[in-house]
Amino acid sequence: MLGLLYQDLVVLRKAFLSIAMIILLLSFLSAFQGAGMLLLRLLSFTFAAMVPSSLVDLEERVRWTAYAAAMPPTRGEMVTEKYLLGLLLSLTVGAVTLLWLLLRDAVGEAGYAAAQLPTIAAGVGLGLLLISVQLPLTYWLGSQKAVIATPIVTGLFTGGVCFVGMSDGLDLSVLSKIPGFVLPLAIAALLVLSWRLSVWAFRRRDL
Amino acid sequence: MNALEVRDLTKHYKTFTLDHLTFDLPMGSVLGLIGENGAGKSTTIKLILEIGRKDGGTVSVLGRKPGERLPKEEIGVVMDEVGIHGCLTAGELGRILPGIYKNWDRAAYEGYLKRLDLDPKKQFKSYSRGMKMKLGIAAALSHNARLLLLDEATSGLDPVVRDEVTDLFSEFTRDENRAVLISSHIVSDLEKICDYIAFLHKGRLLLFEEKDRLKERYGLLQCTGPELRALPPQAVKGKKITPYGVQALVDRAYVPAGRNVSPVDLEQIFIFMVKEAD
Numbered sequence: 001m002l003g004l005l006y007q008d009l010v011v012l013r014k015a016f017l018s019i020a021m022i023i024l025l026l027s028f029l030s031a032f033q034g035a036g037m038l039l040l041r042l043l044s045f046t047f048a049a050m051v052p053s054s055l056v057d058l059e060e061r062v063r064w065t066a067y068a069a070a071m072p073p074t075r076g077e078m079v080t081e082k083y084l085l086g087l088l089l090s091l092t093v094g095a096v097t098l099l100w101l102l103l104r105d106a107v108g109e110a111g112y113a114a115a116q117l118p119t120i121a122a123g124v125g126l127g128l129l130l131i132s133v134q135l136p137l138t139y140w141l142g143s144q145k146a147v148i149a150t151p152i153v154t155g156l157f158t159g160g161v162c163f164v165g166m167s168d169g170l171d172l173s174v175l176s177k178i179p180g181f182v183l184p185l186a187i188a189a190l191l192v193l194s195w196r197l198s199v200w201a202f203r204r205r206d207l
Numbered sequence: 208m209n210a211l212e213v214r215d216l217t218k219h220y221k222t223f224t225l226d227h228l229t230f231d232l233p234m235g236s237v238l239g240l241i242g243e244n245g246a247g248k249s250t251t252i253k254l255i256l257e258i259g260r261k262d263g264g265t266v267s268v269l270g271r272k273p274g275e276r277l278p279k280e281e282i283g284v285v286m287d288e289v290g291i292h293g294c295l296t297a298g299e300l301g302r303i304l305p306g307i308y309k310n311w312d313r314a315a316y317e318g319y320l321k322r323l324d325l326d327p328k329k330q331f332k333s334y335s336r337g338m339k340m341k342l343g344i345a346a347a348l349s350h351n352a353r354l355l356l357l358d359e360a361t362s363g364l365d366p367v368v369r370d371e372v373t374d375l376f377s378e379f380t381r382d383e384n385r386a387v388l389i390s391s392h393i394v395s396d397l398e399k400i401c402d403y404i405a406f407l408h409k410g411r412l413l414l415f416e417e418k419d420r421l422k423e424r425y426g427l428l429q430c431t432g433p434e435l436r437a438l439p440p441q442a443v444k445g446k447k448i449t450p451y452g453v454q455a456l457v458d459r460a461y462v463p464a465g466r467n468v469s470p471v472d473l474e475q476i477f478i479f480m481v482k483e484a485d
Contacts, residue, residue, distance in 0.1 A: 001306075010303065011295070063288045
């Protein structure tokens with residue numbers, strides 16, 4: 001599995017350099033920008049979250065998927081590696097954003113980084129949520145069909161959250177009473193469920 | 208011991224069925240799977256490798272019982288399209304694969320790169336088809352595999368490269384604990400290196416036999432229509448009617464003594480049998 005992860009990192013460095021630069025720029029701007037900061041920050045995590053499914057797509061197109069399935073790693077390990085990569089990328093974007101914020105602290109506005117930590121956590125959470133939605137679809141439908149299905153499902157998911165948030169009849173103040181550790185646990189549980197679904201779906205596919 | 212034991216292997220698609228395939232591949236030998244495009248060669252190899260899900264039958268690889276985990280560490284694979292990322296170089300691949308194969312032999316890999324004249328710094332996408340195939344073969348031979356599964360590994364290669372590559376496969380099976388299954392529609396390549404031949408046509412196995420026995424058993428008979436009809440039905444395996452008479456592929460065992468049966472090559476046997484099957 002380490003070989004698969006190493007390959008992905010080499011391919012990312014060579015074929016996804018432009019996306020890496022965009023993520024870096026977004027994260028930099030989000031640290032130094034006032035207005036629109038949160039949007040830019042979440043966008044950088046969104047871009048990073050799209051990388052694992054984009055890699056699966058690339059691998060299917062160059063026939064690496066079938067080739068790798070003939071190698072010692074199991075299909076479960078192949079899927080797990082993509083989730084690890086997604087986690088690694090989300091945390092890396094979080095760390096890079098924190099570095100920019102610490103830099104901003106150092107050049108003047110002390111305490112700003114600490115105040116922004118919840119937004120970084122929210123970004124990592126958003127990234128992991130997107131990965132949890134995208135990868136099972138990609139492994140279940142194949143990357144070509146998933147290109148169509150993923151935005152629809154993501155849109156429905158986001159739309160549903162917005163609808164609930166804007167509904168007048170619902171008392172959402174109850175959410176503020178939920179302990180802080182519940183949300184990360186819920187995201188972790190969703191990620192594990194998503195991983196299990198992906199492994200199940202990928203094992204059933206003819207490559 | 209058999210490197211491969213395939214029994215009643217079956218796979219259904221909407222427009223194609225791989226129909227109860229049964230054959231063995233003994234250790235120390237090369238089996239050539241010959242078939243036209245779409246005959247089911249790639250499907251067979253994919254089912255052996257568990258890349259596709261079979262609908263029936265069993266496959267035993269390198270002594271593992273059916274259902275036991277496939278010993279992929281001991282299997283070298285070359286697909287009809289070598290699935291390596293275009294941006295990677297042969298050198299980078301040589302650093303990636305040790306993380307995938309426990310028995311990776313770096314010195315052997317570098318040796319094959321030199322021998323096959325592959326530039327380790329050149330990106331895969333800039334290789335010709337022949338070079339891509341050679342890199343796939345170098346990788347398949349560099350982790351001490353005992354079984355090589357080669358899907359159309361010689362197709363699209365120029366004659367010089369084909370010769371180099373078939374020599375590599377012959378060298379590989381000098382060790383009696385190794386075996387090769389190679390599929391191709393280029394019969395001449397397989398005739399050179401194979402010990403066993405399997406003909407696959409429209410998902411069905413037309414024939415599975417030792418190559419030498421096959422050439423001893425079958426021959427070509429030039430005759431007239433009435434002469435052909437006088438032969439026992441089991442003697443005639445295929446026929447071609449021309450303005451000058453009939454050319455028939457015959458099983459020598461059933462042809463009366465004294466008839467002049469000439470030798471036949473694999474390609475002719477294959478063509479006659481396929482036409483007869485149709």
